């Protein structure tokens with residue numbers, strides 16, 4: 001395999017042969033490995049499974065269409081989430097194999113020249129790679145109080161990868177965006193099956209679609225995308241929730257008016273304030289689409305409710321990300337936020353990446369509550385109290401970790 005130098009990373013170029021290999025995955029019936037406790041107020045036990053193609057042990061939230069969650073211990077082990085442990089979320093049934101030689105990306109709508117691009121066509125554009133966190137807007141929904149219907153994720157509906165592909169703006173330039181464009185809509189190979197259900201399509205405002213960091217990606221951590229993560233192409237929108245990161249991408253449509261489709265106009269809306277925060281039972285008020293992520297720090301080496309042996313200093317480590325900015329700092333507290341000690345930050349892979357942290361707290365025997373909070377490079381600090389909204393989006397507050405030293 002040849003290699004390309006992009007932003008300091010060496011990435012194997014993806015040949016047709018490697019692309020085909022990854023499409024051979026076939027689904028298998030879900031088999032239970034063990035049970036894990038996701039720490040919800042109730043009903044938090046979930047089985048794990050190894051039965052999905054190209055996936056190792058995952059927390060099984062739903063079999064069809066699959067919702068597979070990454071165990072926290074995976075984030076504790078590396079800056080980049082391995083492809084075979086990366087979470088999976090599909091709304092609708094999707095093809096179980098895709099022939100990359102036949103796959104076409106259609107670019108149309110409000111453009112000068114509609115196109116149908118093969119993977120080889122795309123590979124002729126300048127290649128870029130960006131490390132970025134892919135996080136479901138509903139990550140942590142199962143931890144909200146009061147509880148909220150929907151996928152009951154703990155904090156494993158996220159992952160960090162090095163995404164390789166081409167810039168969306170370069171693809172759009174090939175087709176020639178006409179004046180008056182307002183938005184760009186993206187669709188994938190999955191279909192609702194039920195006729196009345198709307199296709200899963202999402203749009204970006206034209207200004208954001210033309211920024212440097214939005215990619216049409218085929219590579220993930222130096223490998224082709226796993227089938228379940230969108231082989232052979234997906235949109236990557238660093239800093240934005242992954243609802244926009246359309247998988248098995250096969251259509252790009254430039255719009256000259258706002259996208260009134262169900263998944264933009266009716267779904268993925270949140271209260272119109274920075275923390276998407278409201279009171280249970282309050283009137284809906286004005287709502288806006290879910291877009292950028294908030295800064296979060298997640299402790300990964302101590303499970304909520306765990307026992308730890310007495311030590312002079314109890315190590316606390318985890319992953320942080322700054323939302324749509326870099327991580328400036330991570331701090332730890334064991335006294336409800338009255339005092340904080342800084343944690344050390346691990347390697348910086350760019351503003352959209354996980355940044356691991358490691359620190360310690362002097363904890364005497366007994367019960368404690370550990371808090372980790374991050375502040376991003378725009379100066380936005382993670383709040384100590386949890387936000388709440390009726391869809392369970394945008395979980396942004398500190399997740400306290402109960403620990404007993406004994």
Ligand SMILES: Nc1nc2c(c(=O)[nH]1)N[C@H]1C(S)=C(S)[C@@H](COP(=O)(O)O)O[C@H]1N2
Pocket residue numbers: 086087088089090091092134135136137187188189190200228229230242243244245246247248249
């Ligand atoms: N084609 C398609 N793309 C999609 C979705 C989908 O249902 N279909 N779900 C979105 C949502 S809500 C999430 S959270 C991410 C999950 O990405 P992953 O499965 O690679 O982790 O895919 C996004 N892209």
Ligand SMILES: [Mo]
Pocket residue numbers: 089135136137138242243
């Ligand atoms: Mo999602």
